[in-house]
Amino acid sequence: MTAIPFRIVGFDLDGTLVDSALDLAPAVNHALRAAGRPEVSLETTRSLIGGGARRMLERALDVTGGAVEPAHFEDLHERLLEHYTANIAANTVPYPGCLDALDALATHDVQLAVVTNKAEDLARLLLGELGLTHRFASIMGGDTLGRERAKPAPDMIHETVARLGGGPFAMVGDSTFDVLAAKNAGVPVVGLSFGYHDVPPHELGADFLIDHFDDLMEALRRLGARPA
Structure with a gap:
């Protein structure tokens, strides 16, 4: 060889x-639901990934209505991480x-x-x-x-x-x-x-x-x- x-x-x-998008997408949508935003598709989630969870969430918020107040963002970020950690290798x-x-x-x-x-x-x-x-x-x-x-x-x-x-x-x-x-x-x-x-x-x-x-x-x- x-x-x-x-x-x-x-x-x-x-x-x-x-x-990992099949497990990241539900976590993103869990946070978006908490923000009162529409869910995003699996393919959209694939385009949001890169740069870490915070950047992924920032992009998800941008495509569903725009940024939120910093304190609200931190709460949504925690919700995303909690959901993802609990289901990290489901799919x-x-x-x-x-x-x-x-x-x-x-x-x-x-x-x-x-x-x-x-x-x-x-x-x-x-x-x-x-x-x-x-x-x-x-x-x-x-x-x-x-x-x-x-x-x-x-x-x-x-x-x-x-x-x-x-x-x-x-x-x-x-x-x-x-x-x-x-x-x-x-x-x-x-x-x-x-x-x-x-x-x-x-x-x-x-x-x-x-x-x-x-x-x-x-x-x-x-x-x-x-x-x-």
């Missing part, structure tokens, strides 16, 4: 490793081919990491419920270093590399948060044509764009073969 030219591969979580599943790709990377002694804007405690809870925690040498959430240092800032990537002892790193994600974080950190990034996009996939600016996790290994090999 041809070696993978990266010592560490970092993955976004929602919309990259797992399809969420890894994307097709995801587990096989993680297994394949592990056989090449690649260290795997989660680099998500989801709160770290929720990320760990979700990965634990899905039986995936043991696959990752590092798990960082959007609040691990403080929200001002979450993606698209490069800090979480730099910290992940430092925690895992250094070496070549590649990022895998579905949104501009992931692509910009990678570019800001000076590392390559594989984008996904599936997932939760804040812009059309071909506009993400990723170094490679793949349609299925079956294509990840080859993308990483090709990415590593490109001149610096």
Whole structure:
């Protein structure tokens, strides 16, 4: 087998490793009902995801009538989190081919990491419920270093590399948060044509764009073969 030219591969979580919209959408609608707002569809929820729960709720309020007073927002945010935490893995599943790709990377002694804007405690809870925690040498959430240092800032990537002892790193994600974080950190990034996009996939600016996790290994090999 041809070696993978990266010592560490970092993955976004929602919309990259797992399809979590089926559990996020009911939590969003729970908060919207409390605000007296209309519910949003599953597809609309997919377009709201990215940047963490607070940003997702802000977007949901924007598309259903606009912002609310700060104190009301905090109450709605708590309601969303309570509902989501209680149902975090009711319907969420890894994307097709995801587990096989993680297994394949592990056989090449690649260290795997989660680099998500989801709160770290929720990320760990979700990965634990899905039986995936043991696959990752590092798990960082959007609040691990403080929200001002979450993606698209490069800090979480730099910290992940430092925690895992250094070496070549590649990022895998579905949104501009992931692509910009990678570019800001000076590392390559594989984008996904599936997932939760804040812009059309071909506009993400990723170094490679793949349609299925079956294509990840080859993308990483090709990415590593490109001149610096």
